[in-house]
Amino acid sequence: MEFLYASEVLANGLMAGVMYSLVALGFVLIYKASGVFNYAQGVMALFAAMTLVGIMEGRVPFAHLINAAFGVHVSSFGWTVPGLFAILLTALIMVGLAIAIEKLVLKHLVGQEPIILFMATIGLAWFLEGLGDVMWGADVKVLDVGLPQGISETVETMTDNWLGYGFFIDRLDIWAAVIAAALVAALVGFSQYTKQGRAMRAVADDHQAALSVGISLQFIWIMVWSIAGFVALVAGIMWGTKSGVQFSLSLIALKALPVLMLGGFTSIPGAIVGGLIIGMGEKLFEYFVGSMVGGATENWFAYVLALIFLVFRPQGLFGERIIERV
Template identity: 55%
Template sequence: MGFLLETLFGGLMVGMLYALVALGFVLIYKASGVFNFAQGAMVLFAALAMARFSEWIPQWLGLENKTIANILAFGAATASMVAVAWLVERLALRKLVNQPPIALLMATLGISYFIDGAGQLLFGSAVYRIDVGMPKDPMIVMEKTFEGGLLLSQEDLYAALISALLVATLTLFFQKTRTGRALRAVADDHQAAQSIGIPLSRIWVVVWSIGGIVALVAGIIWGSKLGVQFSISLVALKAFPVVILGGLTSVPGAIVGGLLIGVGEKLSEIYLGPYVGGGIENWFAYVLALAFLLIRPQGLFGDKIIDRV
């Protein structure tokens, strides 16, 4: 029983990280109605910015306090992601207002390659380290309940708490604020939103900035765990099944989808892996997403689209 609970906790922690990356896809889709293929590149760019600024700022300012240096680096990385959002809107999205969704989709592919190249040009292509002080030593809990207790990763626990706090904040933002309602209106119909005075260009800058900040948090967490390297952009591939499972238009769906896939991967690897030769953790999420596409294409919490002719 103790081993099963350890596996479940591990899956939930990883699932929250998947959900955090998937959240970026959902935010962009809710505001523009297009799937953002650049989200993985944004995670990488943000992680590179955080890693490099945390190295450069102490040198530039002569700081010895690591906490202050990390705070300043986070601010600089956030400013970088806002600048990326402004450039994306100015150079690409502004030209594609009221164009077919496929045009926006292809634009995000081009933006992805642009951000990848800009990341290498500005910050380098080596493997970098992010250290924001999250404890890496495991901890043992519930020793009196289970023999030997449960072994949990403190880093995963902190990462899951940060992810949950960010998700709760964004959910409130979308539901309770005027800008959040404007974002949802733009997602429903660009032309109708413009006709009632919602500035589309400003809304897109806001949502891409929020998507950049989400990518930054995800990049910091993944960079802290794995190091900042260009394979980190592939983490976004695991977010594809998450948004398919939860629904492209649902913030809670991204969370539930991430948790289900995280737990499903861990359980299937432990209990089904020995029967299929292992490696099931690499493809389990995609098989599950395919099953959902066949049974419920809009996902668990997505809006069902009905076209009347």
Template identity: 55%
Template sequence: MGPFLETLFGGLMAGMLYSLIALGFVLIFKASGVFNFAQGAMVLFAALAMARFSEWIGKGTGLESKLLVNLLAFAATMVLMVGVAWAIERYVLGKLVNQEGITLLMATLGITYVLEGLGQIVFGSDIYKIDVGMPKDPIFLFESTFQGGILISQEDLYAALIAAALVAALAAFFQYTGTGRALRAVADDHQAAQSIGIPLRRIWVIVWSVAGFAALVAGIIWGSKLGVQFSLTQVALKALPVVILGGLTSVPGAIIGGLLIGVGEKLSEAYIGPMLGGGIEIWFAYVMALGFLLVRPQGLFGEKIIDRV
């Protein structure tokens, strides 16, 4: 029972991180109808900025407090991500209002390569480390219940708790605040929202800024775990099966989908992997998403689209 619970907890912790990235996809899609293929690049760009700002601020100011340096770097990176959100709305989305979905998708693909190239030019292409002080030593839990206890990574546990808190905060923001209600109105009908005085462009800047904030936190967590490198974009793309599973328009779906994907890939790797030679964790999420596309394309909590002619 102990090994099973270790695997289960590991899957839940990984799933919360997937949910955090998936929220960026869902928020932007709900507010603008754009499937943001650039979310992975935003995670990478934010992580690169955070790592380099921490280094530059530490050297430039001589501050010895790592916490203060990280806070200043976080603030500077968030300002940068808001600037990126403004630029995307001003120079890309603002020019493509009411265009076809495929046009907007191609625009986000272009944003992906721009952010990756800009990140490499401005911040460099080396592997950087983000140290936010999360403990890395594993701990044993429930030693009195299970023989030997359950081994849990403290870093994964703290990361999952941070991701869970942020996911809950974003869900509450979207559901209960005036800005969140305006975002939902824009998602339902752009023209109707504009007709009652909701400024579409300001809403788009806000939602891309919120997605940038989620990308920044995800980038810090993954950068702390894996180092800041260009493979982070591949990690972020693991959120694609999550939004397919949960539904492109559902915030709760992003949470449930992330947990299901995280648990599913860990358990399949642990119990089915040895029979198939391993490697299931790499492709399990995509096969699961393909199955849902065949059976329930809108996902578990997505809205079923009915075209009337």
């Protein structure tokens, strides 16, 4: 029976890992294209999810400001928008955000040291966090785009019949795995087999060199930030469905960091494999060792696991080995 319990923990760890990977993917995309660690990725997920709920519920953006400025009491347009259409509208808003980021921030920082760009993304995170609150309010929002939640009775019955113990697998996690697989396949295909994808990788290698061969830095950055915005939206939907759309959603970025360290900052499959290893490792450690050391080991153990991998592969499992010649 102990083995079956451990197997259930392992399966759930893999599923949790997929959820971490969804966040990590956004970081990888931007890092691949610009060499920038986008500190704002978690906040982008929050902003996207807040905007999605706002659109679905027909909320008036900036209602508090409008009410305070004009002495009115507006909060809703009085309509609701179907989930799929609202997702499309939110994706468009994320494209708009990408354009604004390129025009107002990145354009002015071409050729700067990566640390300068990193600092700019910290500023962006603070700005987006405030903008989201002002636009949609700080309340916890319920997000329901029709994704199922709760125990998968099919898995429970099947495992019970085969093994004598019904496994718990959350249906939301199964959906997350399917969506993540589709997303990764699309992103890998895009970056390997399309002209824009190859241009994206060229920009990542060297801004100036990419410019000299006629690649439009402006277009590539807008494209990449738009895709990262869409990935953030997907992560926001998954995590927001799980525990409501609220500020804490931005902190899921902390879960993505060990995944990136382990999988490598430049590999899309690495984000997935890294997520699976972290998810599986932290859950099994908690199961076997947690109770001996007071529990709640998952947060720190994920980083320990990533550091152990870094000792042997500093570039991460799938990261590109950087050799700088003097």
